[in-house]
Amino acid sequence: MCAVKEPHRKAIEEVISQGYQISPQAYKFLLSQPSGDVERLVSLALDRARRLGGVFVLEPHHFTPEFEVVEAKAPVDSQMVILPQPEAVSIGSAQGYLRLFQSRFQQLESIMKSRMDLRDAAPLAQVLKLPLKVRFKTIAMVADKYTRGRRLFLELESPEASATAMVSDQELVSKALEVLKDQVICLEGIRYNQGLLIANDLIWPDVPLHQASRSEKDSLVVFTGDLHIGSNYFRRDLFQKLLDWLNQRLGPRPSRELASKVKYLVLVGDTVDGIGVYPEQLGELTISTQLGQYEEAAQLLEGLPKHIETLIIPGNHDAVRRSLPQPPIDEPYAPSLYGNPPLPPAPNPPHLHKKGVKVLVAHGTALTDILGSTPGHDFHNPITAMELLLRCRHLAPTYGLNTPLAPESTDRLVISQVPDVMVMGHIHIYGSKRYRGVTLVSTGCFQDQTPFQRRMDLKPTPGIVSLFNLRTHEELPLDLESLG
Incomplete structure (x- = not known):
């Protein structure tokens, strides 16, 4: 195994000292970057994580330059500010849609893994290697949804694997009918056989109970x-x-x-x-x-x-x-x-x-x-x-x-x-x-x-x-x- 270069080591130490962890994918991404870029990328990722809130594990998309912000547009005396958003390049090909869905998965996986109850979610590829009948949680994108009789099936995808999940409990089937194609969910279940998972629960990314911000005066x-x-x-x-x-x-x-x-x-x-x-x-x-x-x-x-x-x-x-x-x-x-x-x-x-x-x-x-x-x-x-x-x-x-x-x-x-x-x-x-x-x-x-x-x-x-x-x-x- 190659030794970690000094700039990369210092950058990783900076992330940890700020109270964050780095996912394995983000770690590989960071090591692949030129030494002269890592300090800027880490600073970018930390700034973004602080703005988002609720982020504990940095993923590859937190480091990508597309997330550099643009100047907010508003009059000098305006009280209504358009917040800066990540810049994005439009790629007019199938590769563009691939990057779009990869970005979606990475962002929503990061949001879901910031929840205490989902931190133990395993990658889908790892779930498919578990012994049969073992319980698990995994985060995946829903590529398709269909019914056969009283059962509902979800075709799941992640960057490294794909699988079919069967929903047979009728109360859970009613819940699964609201699942949208191409959304990211967490599935809790057991591995039944090669490529087939049995769903015991479906968990949406959702929002936590929210304490809304308020202005000081009536407006x-x-x-x-x-x-x-x-x-x-x-x-x-x-x-x-x-x-x-x-x-x-x-x-x-x-x-x-x-x-x-x-x-x-x-x-x-x-x-x-x-x-x-x-x-x-x-x-x-x-x-x-x-x-x-x-x-x-x-x-x-x-x-x-x-x-x-x-x-x-x-x-x-x-x-x-x-x-x-x-x-x-x-x-x-x-x-x-x-x-x-x-x-x-x-x-x-x-x-x-x-x-x-x-x-x-x-x-x-x-x-x-x-x-x-x-x-x-x-x-x-x-x-x-x-x-x-x-x-x-x-x-x-x-x-x-x-x-x-x-x-x-x-x-x-x-x-x-x-x-x-x-x-x-x-x-x-x-x-x-x-x-x-x-x-x-x-x-x-x-x-x-x-x-x-x-x-x-x-x-x-x-x-x-x-x-x-x-x-x-x-x-x-x-x-x-x-x-x-």
Whole structure:
């Protein structure tokens, strides 16, 4: 065995002195790096582990340069900060998707192994060498899921091995029906024979009981989205009511006092209806150019009070790529949005800090993947699918359904930090709940029921916006339709 070089030895000692361990894979990765790079890589990994919190074992992805942060974008006096995210290179090939799923597995394995009850999880390749009937825990990605009679089977993969797991206990089968393809789970069970495992339990990455951060003063955020400006079905009258309420020109005195506390407006995508998004869309548009739609949006947003900071992220109808994660709406397609509102358009998803409160915002395209195919979930109650994504610690786990994924070197859709608030739109139905200390909000919309939604028997909730208090974490709906 070759002796460890002095720079590598010192770097490993630094990791241990800071209270962290190094996984065998990370150890091999570090030894393979040039001596001149290891100090920088270790510093990078330690900084990232501290930011994530709950990390005890450093994995290879903690050391990779793709995790270098970019400058947060916000006005000098802004209280809403877009947190820096790991940079990632898009690789337009099968190799790109391989790196994407490797990154996902490494990140989620690290999250799961930080839990006390999962630290003894063994690699899948090691589990397959155990004697028969021996109990184990292993972390793997679900490549496929299918049923045969009353039994359910999971095809599991890890970087070094693959196996089939059988679920026969009916209570556990009901639980396993919620497992999504391409998500990472921990399976507890026994080895039955060559390549076949018997599942006794399935454990999601999930979030721990969370003590949410709070601002010192009362400040309200309005969460809404799916305006679909340019559509025949856009409810301009309701959006004008929102503007009038925010300007304290509408509603009884207590309601107007509430409006005076609003400091932020977050639009969670599909601000405009777009062009060519679906067949026969042209016949359902009042504004038939993308530039015209964004100009109309900018003119409407000029009616906001000047003290309100506004954040706009893209959705599947906006002028960006459909693959997640989406970049901000580009200035050439929407020049009128830049410089007004105060913050330029943000990516989907952005991770925000508002006066110390961590807010995860996403358009929510992947909700349709769950609501259309997962037992126990339907389009009338999208908040349950949001909870499932949070339990998966991923914003779009499944590849190959309705939500395209970009083949990037780093999976930026992993929910690495536990948010205080998680907000999504896309389904056009308002809802909220608290899950393990995290507030979940499904936003309403400003678009009436479309012919497509009528065929789907989907009843949207136009004009219902979410008000969230950053100090108390109280969330309540404001129904603009009934506000006079």
